[in-house]
Amino acid sequence: MDKVIDESKQGNTLVLKQKDSNTRKLYIESYGCAMNFSDSEIVASILADQGFNTTQQLEEADLVLVNTCSIRDKAEQTVRKRLEKYNAVKKINPKMKVGVLGCMAERLKSKFLEEEKIVDLVVGPDAYKDLPNLLAEVESGRDAINVLLSKDETYGDVSPVRLNSNGITAFVSITRGCDNMCTFCVVPFTRGRERSRDPQSIIEEINDLWRKGYKEITLLGQNVDSYLWYGGGLKKDFSKASDMQKATAVNFAKLLAYCAEAQPKMRIRFSTSNPQDLTLDVIETMAKYKNICKHIHLPIQSGSNRILKAMNRQHTREEYMALITNIKRILPDCAISQDMIAGFPTETEADHQDTLSLMEFVKYDFGYMYAYSERPGTMAGRNMTDDVPEATKKRRLQEIIDAQRAHGHIRTQANIGKICEVLIEKASKKSDKHWSGRTSQNTVVVFPKEQYQIGDFVNVKIASCTTATLIGEAVGYAE
DSSP states (O other): OOOEEOOEEETTEEEOOEETTOOEEEEEEEOSSHHHHHHHHHHHHHHHTTTEEEOSOGGGOSEEEEEEOOSSHHHHHHHHHHHHHHHHHHHHOTTOEEEEEHHHHHHHTTHHHHHOTTOOEEEOTTOGGGHHHHHHHHHTTOOEEEOOOOSSOOOTTSOOOOOSOOSSEEEEEOEEOOOOOOTTOOHHHHHOSOEEOOHHHHHHHHHHHHHTTOOEEEEEOTTGGGOEESSSSOGGGGGGSOHHHHHTOEEHHHHHHHHHHHOTTSEEEEEOOOTTTOOHHHHHHHHHOTTBOSEEEOOOBOSOHHHHHHTTOSSOHHHHHHHHHHHHHHOTTOEEEEEEEESOTTOOHHHHHHHHHHHHHHOOSEEEEEEOOOOTTSHHHHHOOOOSOHHHHHHHHHHHHHHHHHHHHHHHHTTTTOEEEEEEEEEOSSOTTEEEEEOTTOOEEEEEOTTOOTTOEEEEEEEEEOSSEEEEEEEEEOO
């Protein structure tokens, strides 16, 4: 029987459970969203069956894979710089093979083989099961590419190795793809149509994680609120389902409840939500179960109705604000985070002020804020001129960041004097005498280690805070 060495993560490089019988070495890096890191776990699992153990040393790798993101130009430029690094190493180790995975692979397709001479194989997000065949092609001296999008693949039958994990928290993928055609976004083109995973396989994966000592999972999807299972097929084909299938269909609210009930002591998170699809029954389910974390990541992108329409977001500013009001009514202690884009084409100063006023209304706990970058192939890229000057984009982005910092500080200050339940995840970056963990609201908490250990649920009394971090002292184990 193969000896298995513990798994860990170093930066963006994933370290696989090692099998003594495996002789080839895999070096894999991931960039972008949580789904990419989750996909890398699937890839590593598939390649473990092909004789690969992972390594942290690029120079000794037989196969180097980079799992890419295309959501912004900066992400693509980062990957191109990494390819230059691989090329330098490959000159020393010519037997090394290099592959590009993920959204950038699908978007650029054969251009990688033509332009990036270092690249030997290109594999899109729906083609990872074809990796053994593609590697055989490469090893026979041919370039290999598979970027075909699938209407069915969810990788529900692949048991991921837990690479992007500290042994306490893990990702569980529940949907793939996106049917929302936001004009700025490449995801529908790189990851294909929405399709949902069999709920039974999701529950089985969660149960297995609990048995292995995991204390928190995050349900992942480009749009988790669109989750719908009725026995197979795409969401858009639900009209063709039988009456029995419709009667027993599982939507996201039901799936959340199933997960919470399957493991009552395990924390359940989810990401990402879309305002047009987040329904009140999801919020009510969150309120019903203590182990469903009280945090919703709810991207808005802009506070201007005119810009929201230009983005093809299927909701208005007023509808979003009404949803926020309902969340705060049903879940008063719920944290809300955002994605925001500054300088979308045609954005005026009035549009920008609408964004700032919306932020003032919500007072988000935290957020992810970016200047607009045109993505080739998107509707905005094809049909809209990137006409906001860079200096204006940078200034507006800074104003959004400044507003978020102020609101984040208000939200963290509100916790001073309170006792928060914290799941310990790791040692603090700034002090080896302190633990770092998160509250149900996804806020980081730092406190002295004392007798507590990673994986413990601890009650911490908050004494002070920074803009984004709570500081306190443990007062005992949480029930």
